[in-house]
Amino acid sequence: MACSGLLSNSFIANKCFRPRRHHKLAVPYPRSFSSSRVHLAQNLGISMSMEENGAAKQGLDVSRKKLPHVLTVAGSDSGAGAGIQADLKACAARGVYCSTVITAVTAQNTVGVQGVNIVPDEFVAQQLKSVLSDMEVDVVKTGMLPSIEIVRVLQQSLKEFPVRAVVVDPVMVSTSGDVLADPSILARFREELLMMADIVTPNLKETSTLLGGMRLETVDDMRRAAKLLHSMGPRSVLVKGGDLPESFDAVDVFFDGEEYHELHSPRVKTRNTHGTGCTLASCIAAELAKGSSMLSAVKLAKRYVETALEYSKDIILGNGAQGPFDHFLRLKHNTSTGGTFSGNELFLYAVTDSGMNEKWERPMEVAVKEAIEGGATIIQLREKDAETRKFIETAKACLKICHPYKVPLLINDRIDVALASDADGVHVGQSDMPARVARILLGPDKVIGVSCKTVEQAHQAWLDGADYIGCGGVYPTSTKANNSTVGLDGLKTVCLASKLPVVAIGGINASNAITVLGIGPPNLKGVAVVSTVFARSSVVGETRKLHSMLTEAVLKAN
Ligand SMILES: Nc1ncnc2c1ncn2[C@@H]1O[C@H](COP(=O)(O)OP(=O)(O)OP(=O)(O)O)[C@@H](O)[C@H]1O
Ligand SMILES: Cc1ncc(CO)c(N)n1
Numbered sequence: 341m342a343c344s345g346l347l348s349n350s351f352i353a354n355k356c357f358r359p360r361r362h363h364k365l366a367v368p369y370p371r372s373f374s375s376s377r378v379h380l381a382q383n384l385g386i387s388m389s390m391e392e393n394g395a396a397k398q399g400l401d402v403s404r405k406k407l408p409h410v411l412t413v414a415g416s417d418s419g420a421g422a423g424i425q426a427d428l429k430a431c432a433a434r435g436v437y438c439s440t441v442i443t444a445v446t447a448q449n450t451v452g453v454q455g456v457n458i459v460p461d462e463f464v465a466q467q468l469k470s471v472l473s474d475m476e477v478d479v480v481k482t483g484m485l486p487s488i489e490i491v492r493v494l495q496q497s498l499k500e501f502p503v504r505a506v507v508v509d510p511v512m513v514s515t516s517g518d519v520l521a522d523p524s525i526l527a528r529f530r531e532e533l534l535m536m537a538d539i540v541t542p543n544l545k546e547t548s549t550l551l552g553g554m555r556l557e558t559v560d561d562m563r564r565a566a567k568l569l570h571s572m573g574p575r576s577v578l579v580k581g582g583d584l585p586e587s588f589d590a591v592d593v594f595f596d597g598e599e600y601h602e603l604h605s606p607r608v609k610t611r612n613t614h615g616t617g618c619t620l621a622s623c624i625a626a627e628l629a630k631g632s633s634m635l636s637a638v639k640l641a642k643r644y645v646e647t648a649l650e651y652s653k654d655i656i657l658g659n660g661a662q663g664p665f666d667h668f669l670r671l672k673h674n675t676s677t678g679g680t681f682s683g684n685e686l687f688l689y690a691v692t693d694s695g696m697n698e699k700w701e702r703p704m705e706v707a708v709k710e711a712i713e714g715g716a717t718i719i720q721l722r723e724k725d726a727e728t729r730k731f732i733e734t735a736k737a738c739l740k741i742c743h744p745y746k747v748p749l750l751i752n753d754r755i756d757v758a759l760a761s762d763a764d765g766v767h768v769g770q771s772d773m774p775a776r777v778a779r780i781l782l783g784p785d786k787v788i789g790v791s792c793k794t795v796e797q798a799h800q801a802w803l804d805g806a807d808y809i810g811c812g813g814v815y816p817t818s819t820k821a822n823n824s825t826v827g828l829d830g831l832k833t834v835c836l837a838s839k840l841p842v843v844a845i846g847g848i849n850a851s852n853a854i855t856v857l858g859i860g861p862p863n864l865k866g867v868a869v870v871s872t873v874f875a876r877s878s879v880v881g882e883t884r885k886l887h888s889m890l891t892e893a894v895l896k897a898n
């Protein structure tokens with residue numbers, strides 16, 4: 341059976357892993373046993389974990405969902421870019437549980453490896469037994485295996501406790517050139533470890549070492565090498581081309597004994613590639629643990645590494661040649677509010693209107709820049725009729741303008757556009773996506789605002805995890821048809837009841853803004869305007885006028 345595509349059903353997926361030559365039992369097992377299955381399981385000779393056995397005996401509900409589980413057997417990197425630390429981060433990012441058997445502790449940073457302390461092999465054996473005997477490991481991934489004894493111990497453990505797949509990253513020499521495995525280990529790798537591997541993932545240097553010094557300079561060389569390595573026993577081979585010259589794409593060659601696949605991705609120009617190999621192998625293991633076929637797992641892992649490198653290409657950590665990258669795809673946007681929205685940002689809230697921009701033949705980016713230069717403290721893109729693709733591009737361009745000024749940019753209504761452009765948040769109305777759902781989709785760090793007219797709506801917004809509410813219309817307005825007004829009294833009532841900061845909206849202009857802000861409640865943080873700043877030719881002039889009036893009024897009041 342051809343195994344391709346992401347298989348969500350673990351039973352089907354298990355069929356992709358034919359029983360290992362040396363495995364005692366590789367029956368595709370159900371992910372959870374119900375108590376009535378205890379007998380069946382025992383008759384089949386499937387050993388249940390101690391935990392399941394214990395729970396079954398006590399009549400507890402043992403039909404809990406099992407987490408996909410990768411065990412990494414690798415070395416610790418004190419700089420946390422590679423090794424065990426990269427494996428933990430990669431698995432966490434991919435939603436898979438990762439346990440760790442530590443084979444060595446390295447003193448390492450972005451400059452290189454300053455020291456290696458090998459864990460005694462008996463203690464590696466003890467760690468392996470602790471995890472494998474108890475915790476239902478799906479896939480074992482190996483990294484730094486610094487001694488022959490440790491390889492032997494691992495082999496024995498896997499015979500005793502078979503797993504569904506073994507991913508071998510044959511770590512030997514770090515990119516900085518430091519030796520991470522005793523050279524004598526090579527023979528053992530060749531004779532034993534490759535035989536156990538469902539996939540082996542050497543980089544160019546490791547490929548050359550495993551093949552007795554073969555020169556690897558082109559993708560064709562990599563294809564030949566993949567075939568030679570395959571003949572040494574692993575089910576599949578991935579020769580990684582991260583270390584090819586800069587003129588090449590980042591090309592990896594996959595070979596499963598039948599077919600070659602050249603996996604290309606653009607080479608990200610960055611120094612932050614320390615730990616790409618460990619991450620790639622862990623991500624492959626994680627996808628296999630979830631039930632993916634081998635080729636799908638490899639493709640997904642490569643795309644994940646590429647995305648993480650792209651996100652982290654500019655970060656600076658350490659003084660050495662090879663920095664670590666961010667597995668959680670966050671560091672690039674270190675100017676975003678990052679969950680620290682205080683409400684003070686609402687002071688002069690500018691909501692865009694493409695009709696008004698068209699009238700003055702003003703690109704959205706220009707309108708946003710002018711509003712910010714005039715003193716706007718937050719921007720909302722409100723594009724009711726824009727095509728999705730155009731909207732995303734506009735949002736990205738506006739974010740580039742907003743972030744140097746530390747002005748957040750929110751998207752009206754369109755959660756998808758906010759996600760695609762990585763905007764700072766969204767503003768939703770009462771008939772848009774519920775804030776509770778938006779929060780789940782956007783995660784904890786994004787800003788969510790909700791339009792509210794009543795005390796009940798304001799309370800619900802707070803319950804739903806919103807960051808602020810917009811209350812109005814305070815006065816009638818031409819930018820929102822059929823919008824009932826709440827007036828100053830309604831605004832005051834909602835402010836007094838709201839646990840969230842409030843921005844007033846609807847018909848606010850230079851002549852009434854002070855009155856609105858003057859109604860008093862401390863959580864009324866500002867005014868939102870559309871026409872007042874965007875309807876005339878000079879956005880910067882109109883915004884500046886309003887900003888100075890508001891500032892003066894606030895200074896007077898204090
Ligand atoms: N600059 C880059 N841009 C895009 N992908 C890259 C880049 N460098 C490496 N990769 C990819 O990262 C993965 C790991 O390959 P690499 O050859 O760097 O492994 P490695 O040398 O074992 O890494 P390390 O030892 O630092 O953990 C491969 O899929 C490779 O194509
Ligand atoms: C501990 C450890 N494992 C693997 C690598 C390979 O990147 C490294 N540099 N350090």
Ligand SMILES: [Mg+2]
Pocket residue numbers: 511543617618
């Ligand atoms: Mg490596």
